[in-house]
Amino acid sequence: MKRPFKKERFKTIMIVVLFVVTILLLYFLWEDSFKRSLRLPMDLLSQGNDAPVTELSEIMDPARLVVNFGGETHTILTGKQLGQWDALVAEFGKFSEAGTVTLKEITKAQYDEALKVRSVRAEFSYWLPFTDTLAYFDIAAGADYSKVEAFSAIAYSTAIPESILVYDGKNKKYYRLTAETDRTAIGVIIDEIEAGRFGAYFPMGSFLGISNPTLMPIALQTNMRALPFDIEIKYYEEEKIVDYAKTFFGEGFDFVRKITENDGTVIYMYGYGQKNLIIDPNGTIEYREELNDTGAAQVKFYEAMDTALLFIDTHGGWSSLNDSELTPYLKKVNEIKIDDVKGYEFIFGMMIDGNPLFYTDNAEILSVGVVGGKVVRFKREMTDIEANILTEVSERAVRDTLDPINILTENYKFIKSVLNENGITVAGETDTELFENTASLIDRIETGYVRIENGQSTRQKEIYPAWAFTVGKIRIYFNIYTGEILGTSGGAQGGS
Secondary structure (H helix, E strand, C coil): CHHHHHHHHHHHHHHHHHHHHHHHHHHHHHHHHHHHHHHHHHHHHHCCCCCCCCCHHHCCCCCEEEEECCCCCEEEECHHHCCHHHHHHHHHHHHHCCCCCEEEEECHHHHHHHCCCCEEEEEEEEEEEHHHHHHHCCCCCCHHHHHCCEEEEEEEECCCCCEEEEEECCCCEEEEEECCCCCCCHHHHHHHHHHCCCCCEEEHHHHHCCCCCCEEECCCEECCCCEECEECCCCCCHHHHHHHHHHHHHHHHHHCEEEECCCCCEEEEECCCCEEEEECCCCCEEEEECCCCCCCCCCCHHHHHHHHHHHHHCCCCCCCCCCCCCEEEEEEEEEEEECCEEEEEEEEEEEECCEEEEECCCCCCEEEEEECCEEEEEEECCEECCHHHHHHHCCCCCEECCCHHHHHHHHHHHHHHHHHHCCCCCCCCCHHHHHHHHHCCCCEEEEEEEECCCCCCCCCCEEEEEEEEEECCEEEEEECCCCCEEEEECCCCCCC
16 A cells, blocks of 8 residues: 555656756746847847947037136037037147146135136036046046046136146036146137137126126027927837837847736836836836846946947937937936945936927936946936927027026016925015025026926927026926926926
8 A cells, every 4th residue: 555655656756856847947048048138239239230339429528618708708508519529628638748737626716716717618417537538538647637536527717728627526626737838729719619609698697786607698599499299109009119128138028027007007027027127108118127246346437338328229229219319418427336336327318409308207318227237227218209390490590589587587486486395495575685596596597498298288299498597406497489487397396
């Protein structure tokens, strides 16, 4: 009676063993398949595939060049007007070759004072590692340069022509680099810009009687118009969604679970959530991947940037999935950390005919997080505009805008209320005091397009030309021709 029992028990044990072995083989098969799928874009590139690889120089420009022609007359160059930036980089290179260069930390007051005369300042909306950036542009670095961790602005003043001024926006420090003599032609570049007759900008304080050096145009003409748009991918476009998802999972796509939620959100999941791709009904695409690498090492800034650019190139590119081509630019850089491994998040914006595109729904157009040489998160919410509409933008005739002073005069109470909602107190007992105190807080006034996400069908499908008033991280938008309030971003009530 015992023999049959042992035989059956043996069969049971063998079945369990075979089952476990099968599971393990499938696991290793899936794991190997998925790893090979992750390597696919790089493998294709190394084999001479025609997949584009974006150069950093294509997206890393200053947010603006601020040029002082002497006294209070300035101009600000943005977008397509930034052609002089390449010339300035070349001249900065000559400065570094001008014999011994000394470095000294200075105060903000000294920095500001030097720029009150004829000068030019390149301002970035993010910080860059100083010595690594010099190396990237093949600019020689002096022995003391390592004392400057990062920079967000670099400037030249005719008051001290043998010097270059550097602002480290990451650490809020200012520096002066001084050579034995001025070997640059930056003064000539300022002359050329002045001869170009760009729009005039003046400090707000000059017209409003307040203490605010923020530059403001007195009058402006532009060809900006309201433009229809669409989202780049819709929840019911199943074939397009699958094709796009395959760029993330490649050969491992057969082993990826698909979940469709009641609101139309589509989720692709590999393993137990180690890798997730989410496409929601408003066209937002988000990919996340666990680091899962105890040996991951911190990568340098430009190595991480190269990884981010390659990832974008191989996962939808810089145009929308419907080939709507806007102009990308690096907008912001954040340091991030996972399991004590440091990395970077790169946030990219888009321009339409030289004007930045803003959103009011807390969204960023493109962002990539890189840790340990690996993309751990990716998000895109592209605006799709038909190619023929984009072509027509630059061909339209210019018209007068509503002056920023008039918009400020009519809307200072609304601006004050937005600031109050976001924890910025504006004091004042009288209307005059409230106006002056509100105006004194404004950091920047610029033009741009704004995409409004307010649930109103009359506006959901158009982006509007706007004046953008910035206070800290808060942006407030007004129609550039009528002054109508278009929304806010950057605070509790909006995005950035």
